Amino acid sequence: MKDYADIESSKLPEFQIDSKIPEGxxxxxxxNYKAHQKLVNPANKRHLDIIVVGTGLAGASAASTLGEMGFNVYNFCIQDSPRRAHSIAAQGGINAAKNYQNDGDSVYRLFYDTVKGGDFRSREANVYRLAEVSNNIIDQCVAQGVP
Structure with a gap:
């Protein structure tokens, strides 16, 4: 393994990190990104194997949704039982821009509060998308019976 500590910065190899965040x-x-993605033909879904790592709320929801859509899903966890995932023991909550009458909620306000809460170190594109779909996430959790 090379030790780059003794090399001048002008002679270091160029490292390019591509975060794959869409333009705009x-x-x-x-x-825009979703609008330009190719769709999977419904006849081909049963030929695709999808691996989901984790059985918490996100992993279980992803595996369940993809399974309902017709994909072959393999779900892996490190616990002895999927019911021992960390989401089951979580004491926190989830926030969403529900936009009830006169409460002042909006996607932008949730976006700003989340970025501010992350000490302005968050990837803004990802946080904005989270704020956009937060309402749907709450509705999906309720539909799946998440307490």
Whole structure:
């Protein structure tokens, strides 16, 4: 393994990190990205194997949804039982921009509060997308019986 500590910075190899965040204004990045993705033919779904790592809320929801869509799903966890995932023991909550009448909620307000809560170190495109779909996430959790 090379030790780069003794090499001048001008002679270091160039490291390019590509975060794969879509181009464009923050409010439109993921909408434009989704609009230009190729779809999977329904007849081909049963030929695709999808591996989901984790059986917490995110992993279990992803595996369940993909299974309902017709994909072959393999779900892996490190616990002795999928019911021992950390989401089961979580004491926290989830926030969403439900936008009830006169409460002042909005996607932008949730976006700003989340970025501020992350000490302005978050990837803004990802946080904005989270704020956009937060309402749907709450509705999906309720539909799946998450307490």
């Amino acid at each position: 204004p923050v409010a439109e990045k993921w909408t």
